[in-house]
Amino acid sequence: MTESVVPARIVDVAALAGVSAGTASKALNGTGQLRAETRERVRRAAEQLGFTPDPIGRGLSSGRSYTVGLITTDSFGRFSIPILLGAENALGAGEMSVLLCDSRDDPLREQHYLRTLLARRVDGIIVTGRRTESRPPIAIPDHVPVVHAFTPSQDPADTSLTIDQAGGATAAVAHVLDLGRRRVAHVTGPEDHHAAQVRRAAAEAAAGDALVGPSLHGDWSERWGRLAADLLLRRHPDLDAVTCGSDQIARGICDGLRDAGRRVPEDVAVVGFDDWDVIALASRPPLTTVNLGLEALGRRAGELLLGAVAGHPSPGTTTMPTRLVVRQSSVPA
Amino acid sequence: MTESVVPARIVDVAALAGVSAGTASKALNGTGQLRAETRERVRRAAEQLGFTPDPIGRGLSSGRSYTVGLITTDSFGRFSIPILLGAENALGAGEMSVLLCDSRDDPLREQHYLRTLLARRVDGIIVTGRRTESRPPIAIPDHVPVVHAFTPSQDPADTSLTIDQAGGATAAVAHVLDLGRRRVAHVTGPEDHHAAQVRRAAAEAAAGDALVGPSLHGDWSERWGRLAADLLLRRHPDLDAVTCGSDQIARGICDGLRDAGRRVPEDVAVVGFDDWDVIALASRPPLTTVNLGLEALGRRAGELLLGAVAGHPSPGTTTMPTRLVVRQSSVPA
Incomplete structure (x- = not known):
């Protein structure tokens, strides 16, 4: 019936169906709020003209864009x-x-x-x-x-x-216990941060009798980690493991322990949280840590x-x- | 004749006219430098679709979307x-x-x-x-x-x-010369990286007679910075300033110098490049550096x-x- 030298366009379909191009497009894409009768009229017009949607229309209608x-x-x-x-x-x-x-x-x-x-x-x-x-x-x-x-x-x-922050904190403590460590501390971020609370509760539960004392809260910084290392060594000189609420804190702990003459991991094992490569890999030594799986x-x-x-x-x-x-x-x- | 439940959008007009939304907007607003033929095609498309600029269209035409x-x-x-x-x-x-x-x-x-x-x-x-x-x-x-x-x-x-990488490297060296330093080294990234080349050339030119020797190339890491500090102190024990190609290298230099018993900045001033806060602020001490102005x-x-x-x-x-x-x-x- 019809002869098309150039492919039919949406406007041709619209003209044949007696609707606007926008309405025709919506009818064919199954979008918009159209009467069933209108949608059907457009579909018949498209069929009659051998109309195929353009790449953008196809991308949208196949759900690819x-x-x-x-x-x-x-x-x-x-x-x-x-x-x-x-x-x-x-x-x-x-x-x-x-x-x-x-x-x-x-x-x-x-x-x-x-x-x-x-x-x-x-x-x-x-x-x-x-x-x-x-x-x-x-x-x-x-x-x-x-x-x-x-x-x-x-x-x-x-x-x-x-x-699963609790799972991560539990795995960190289980790891140092597996290594034979029995004097474990936990150092983390602000007391009113959910992440600090959840990680702390799981770490303390997992450490049980091996916990040297209540966990220490500070900010999420390397500076706090260095400070915390100093505090911990004064209170618990026989400390042999520290699990942390973040990699920044863990890196600070490593630096603080080294400054105090302790070897990481020989004397004290340290575990971070986050697996933030910029921090975890540059740390001395590189950090054992909990990868968040963000991707x-x-x-x-x-x-x-x-x-x-x-x-x-x-x-x-x-x-x-x-x-x-x-x-x-x-x-x- | 036409039935539109939802009004046509500027993107529909653009699609129908085969131009970008920005072009369609300019054509309808009489702005921009468009061919008369393009303007006319867009106007026809708008008419065909019964297009009236909606809030989004207004956003586009006022340059907001x-x-x-x-x-x-x-x-x-x-x-x-x-x-x-x-x-x-x-x-x-x-x-x-x-x-x-x-x-x-x-x-x-x-x-x-x-x-x-x-x-x-x-x-x-x-x-x-x-x-x-x-x-x-x-x-x-x-x-x-x-x-x-x-x-x-x-x-x-x-x-x-x-x-302006050269300007940054020049300012870094001028700063340590202003502080009275006269034994200046430059440590940077890979020799085949443009950033390393440009920063090095400017640093060496600015240091002139104060340069202790040819600049050192390595990778862009803290580890290389620590290694370079060791190398530099063996070759030039009287070193009093190091400018660096990156903050990571500079942070490594600071750690390496401290490990060797040198005080930063009292004995040796260190300057980084990038002002990457994660590195520059956590460094001991925090880094003087060149802000790239990326925003x-x-x-x-x-x-x-x-x-x-x-x-x-x-x-x-x-x-x-x-x-x-x-x-x-x-x-x-």
Whole structure:
């Protein structure tokens, strides 16, 4: 019936169906709120003209191109970036368009960003941050998929991914006990940080009788680690292992112990937390530590977002495993 | 005749007219330098779709919403992220949508990403990387604005932003000479890295007679810094200042000098390069160093991209200033 020298365009389909090009596009992509009758009329017109969607249309309709909003309090630092790269791997490298929103812990700023993301019609939103305490759910319409990654939602019905910090801290202590150490200390970050609390509780439970005393809280810095090493040696000169709440603290502990004439790991084994390569590998000696698996977490976040976009949400909180990485701060080279 | 439940968007108009959203916006607003034929095609497309500028369209036409491709070899690490944040500041926080493309130094992968970015009709592309040597221009149609940031293009007609590494290295040496130091060494990264070459040449020229000997090349690590401190003290026991090609090397130098019983800065002043806070602030003592001004560079990249999108390209290479930051590794607290 028809002869096309050039392929049919969406406008041709629209003209034949008696609708706008935008409506025709939505009808063919199964998006928008159209009457079934309209959708059917457009589909018949497309069939009649032998219309095939263009590459962008195909990418969108086959679910290969996504625009994702990333809301973070981490200014795209060491936690957000690995999660972002992991999500991108799940969604297709170079196929995911990201709207970066650094809320800086400001609820008003976050509200502004959410309005922007909705106006830009994002396919989904990943909410993350630099802390592990749960946060209030974000206020957006139900039809926009949201995955909370690293920083979970307070609403158990939301989709959240957390890391197994307790498991990591337990593995760290079990490792030094396996090495025969029996005078174990734990040094960590601020007392009011969830990460410090969870890691401390697990470490103390795992150490049991081997614990030399209550854990020490300070900030997440190398300086605090050096100070803590000095404190520990005064109180417990027979100390033979220290597990830490972060790699920065552990690196400071190593430096402080060496300054005091102790050998790491021969006299005292030290274990960090995070496996932040810049710190863990430059430490003297390189740190045995707990890898957070942030890229795997990001990948899972991307997969859960894909599922939700396709109509299969995954409510609930999933705890992702952490992994002990053994280096010379606990086992001599 | 037409039925639109949801209004047509500027991107629909752009897609129908076969131009970028930025071009469509300019055509409808009568701004930019477009061919009359293009303007007319966009106007017809808008009419066909019954397009009325919605809030998003208004955002675009007032220059507030952009999709930018970021091609990097830096895996979104310490160089790319500050540049990205700076660009976002220029383009409007939360208003810039970014397509992240990590080319991993692979030309084939880069070609794939460029095709993706063109198919996604980005408003512009920022090309960056972790090294400062110039790179071949990217192969894309003339109408897509490109800004090379940190890693300049080999084509002098392209828009490139570089940092004043020579100025930074000169300022570092001038600083230790001002402090009265007269036995100065320079320790840097691999001999075949542009950053090491440029910083070395400027440091040696600035030191003149005060230079103790040829500069030392190694890798960009703390370990190399510790090793170099040992080497330097054997060859030049009367050394009183070391300027370095990076903060990691400088931190290693500080540790190596302290291990050998030298006081920093009383006996030997040490200056780093990069002002990478994780390293520079944790160093003992904290490092005097050269701040790269990456956020300012990113902001300028965003501004140049905005200008080019609006029809005002800025061909040529602009060198952005670096800045000496004085801390306790050169001046006692």
